[in-house]
Amino acid sequence: MNCLFDLDGVLVDTAKYHYIAWRNLAQRLGFEFTEQDNERLKGVSRMASLEILLEVGGLTGKYSDSEKEAMAAEKNAEYVRLITQMTPDEILPGAREFLTALRAEGIGVALGSASKNAQTILDRLELTSLFDAIIDGTKVSKAKPDPEVFLKGAEALGAQPSECCVFEDAAAGIEAARRGGMHCIGIGNPQVLSQADFCVNALADMTVERLRELFNK
Ligand code: B16
Ligand code: MG
Numbered sequence: 001m002n003c004l005f006d007l008d009g010v011l012v013d014t015a016k017y018h019y020i021a022w023r024n025l026a027q028r029l030g031f032e033f034t035e036q037d038n039e040r041l042k043g044v045s046r047m048a049s050l051e052i053l054l055e056v057g058g059l060t061g062k063y064s065d066s067e068k069e070a071m072a073a074e075k076n077a078e079y080v081r082l083i084t085q086m087t088p089d090e091i092l093p094g095a096r097e098f099l100t101a102l103r104a105e106g107i108g109v110a111l112g113s114a115s116k117n118a119q120t121i122l123d124r125l126e127l128t129s130l131f132d133a134i135i136d137g138t139k140v141s142k143a144k145p146d147p148e149v150f151l152k153g154a155e156a157l158g159a160q161p162s163e164c165c166v167f168e169d170a171a172a173g174i175e176a177a178r179r180g181g182m183h184c185i186g187i188g189n190p191q192v193l194s195q196a197d198f199c200v201n202a203l204a205d206m207t208v209e210r211l212r213e214l215f216n217k
Contacts, residue, residue: 001215002108002159004150004177007118007136008042009169010187010203011095012125014083014115015042021078022053025071031057043170045114045143046072076117083117086124094204099130101208108132110153112166112173114143133157144172147180154182165211167203171195183214 008014019038026033037056041049050072054060063071088096102109110133111118118136122128133156135149142148154164166177169187174195177184185200186193193199197214200206 001211002110002154002157002164003102003211004110004112004153004164004166004182005099006043006166006168006170006173007111007113007115007121010092010167011127012086012090012092012121014121017079017082018049020082021075022049024078025075026053026057029054029057029059029071031059033057043114043144043168043172045137046076046116048143050075080117080120083121083124086121088124088126091125091127093202094206095202096127096130098203098206099127102211103130105208107208107211108157108159110157111135112149112153113137114140114149144170145175145179147176147182150177150180150182154180165214167206168193168196185214 005011015038018041019035022038022041023033033053033056040052044052050068099109109131111131113136116137119134122131122134133153135153135156139152140149150166151161154161161181165183165185167185167187168174168177171192174184174186174193178195184196185198186196187200187202190199
């Protein structure tokens, strides 16, 4: 048995930092970007996020590729400034305890995140040593709901997809797990994450026993 974890929304809430940096970019471009708009960016890659932001501002098609690269770089520079201030206090409830329990049982643990900043975040949270493999936005070419990130995670753990369980907070991530042939546990609203095997509010509600039940059913 092996576990694959999404990062933002599962182990830590980085969405609030993405929001600050995207909102400030929108402000410089002359429009307002709300927290509700930001919901659409969860689990979405950086460049796809920029396209959504430009759509919100009615600016789709107004900029060249190099101008968009520059905007994304500007946003990322601010985001990186924010996440380098993070501390282990920001780990979401139960995450460290669950990862530690999995390792104690010899269960493989990998990260499957869209973020190109995942390594910085895990280091800031002092979680890196709890992972056997880290697959992030620097190692994949296809964004969720494509299963690439999770298939690479399974491969790095030396496991078949059917021997893996994905923990995800975004519908696109659940779909990626399903398309990869994996079990999947949703973190959050069961109505939004209806394709998951089951949902919990947070990793604090997970135990190794509950995971074993899922695999034995
Ligand atoms: P970066 P996840 C995702 O992380 C975030 O949910 C999403 O909002 C962000 O745009 C994406 O990472 C890319 O992040 O700009 O740092 O490469 O949920 O897949 O862990
Ligand atoms: Mg996420």
